[in-house]
Amino acid sequence: MPAEAASSQHRSIARRGIMLVVSSPSGAGKTTLTRNLIEQEKHITLSVSVTTRPRRPSEIDGVHYHFISKRRFDIMRDSAELLEWAEVHGNCYGTPREPVEQALAAGRDVLFDIDWQGTRQLYDAMRDDVVSVFVLPPSAAELKARLERRAEDSDEIIVKRLRNAAEEIAHWPEYDYVLVNRDLDKSFLRLRSILTAERLKRVHRADMESFVEGLLDGLREITA
Numbered sequence: 075m076p077a078e079a080a081s082s083q084h085r086s087i088a089r090r091g092i093m094l095v096v097s098s099p100s101g102a103g104k105t106t107l108t109r110n111l112i113e114q115e116k117h118i119t120l121s122v123s124v125t126t127r128p129r130r131p132s133e134i135d136g137v138h139y140h141f142i143s144k145r146r147f148d149i150m151r152d153s154a155e156l157l158e159w160a161e162v163h164g165n166c167y168g169t170p171r172e173p174v175e176q177a178l179a180a181g182r183d184v185l186f187d188i189d190w191q192g193t194r195q196l197y198d199a200m201r202d203d204v205v206s207v208f209v210l211p212p213s214a215a216e217l218k219a220r221l222e223r224r225a226e227d228s229d230e231i232i233v234k235r236l237r238n239a240a241e242e243i244a245h246w247p248e249y250d251y252v253l254v255n256r257d258l259d260k261s262f263l264r265l266r267s268i269l270t271a272e273r274l275k276r277v278h279r280a281d282m283e284s285f286v287e288g289l290l291d292g293l294r295e296i297t298a
């Protein structure tokens with residue numbers, strides 16, 4: 075393909091949004107951080123997962139998750155309606171494909187609160203679009219205290235989540251960024267900074283080509 079044709083084809087590619095993935099052991103604070111980001115940042119959409127886990131008292135169906143039966147989950151998984159899926163703490167979770175593809179095609183960023191297994195699947199499918207952040211608790215005792223303070227799960231479920239925490243934490247080296255969530259405000263600022271920096275990366279700035287062309291046209295005009 076002649077260079078000119080290749081460059082005009084490249085110009086026609088719309089900006090694709092970033093897939094910002096946040097993972098952590100249960101209780102480290104990823105839901106709090108991701109909800110704050112959605113509230114304060116325009117142009118980012120939260121991917122609402124489907125899950126077979128029972129709804130917690132504070133959760134709203136369709137907002138925090140789509141709560142579905144195992145039968146419905148199996149149908150969605152088998153008919154490729156899920157972009158990725160995993161079993162976590164004995165329940166099934168998955169990301170509906172269509173809303174993500176629509177948002178990305180429209181140039182919107184998408185935020186995912188998913189585990190390491192899902193992050194791997196997104197990396198395998200769409201490596202160039204994925205930016206991943208791992209959130210660690212400041213200590214084991216604080217992780218336990220946060221799960222207890224949240225007071226949404228039974229003691230038995232809290233113990234299960236603490237037992238699974240080591241397995242989730244083992245995957246932190248697979249992520250692009252790591253946050254130790256000590257102070258919530260500081261962690262939030264850092265998460266927001268990651269998004270800002272990633273948005274400014276040249277590979278995510280397909281819109282810059284026409285801007286720079288205009289700039290060069292302007293320079294030619296004033297130096298002619």
Ligand SMILES: Nc1nc2c(ncn2[C@@H]2O[C@H](COP(=O)(O)OP(=O)(O)O)[C@@H](O)[C@H]2O)c(=O)[nH]1
Pocket residue numbers: 097098099100101105123124127158159160162163167168169187188189190191192193
């Ligand atoms: N792979 C995958 N993991 C998910 C999805 N939705 C939630 N998770 C993960 O499942 C785990 C349990 O989530 P949840 O039951 O809401 O408990 P939480 O960890 O206390 O927020 C967390 O690590 C979530 O990030 C999903 O669609 N796909």
Ligand SMILES: Nc1ncnc2c1ncn2[C@@H]1O[C@H](COP(=O)(O)OP(=O)(O)O)[C@@H](O)[C@H]1O
Pocket residue numbers: 098099100101102103104105106107220221223224255256257258259261
């Ligand atoms: N930096 C922090 N300091 C103190 N408490 C926090 C902090 N971040 C989150 N929390 C609290 O810890 C609990 C667990 O947070 P949550 O966001 O539900 O975690 P996760 O989604 O990772 O399971 C919640 O009660 C939340 O308000």
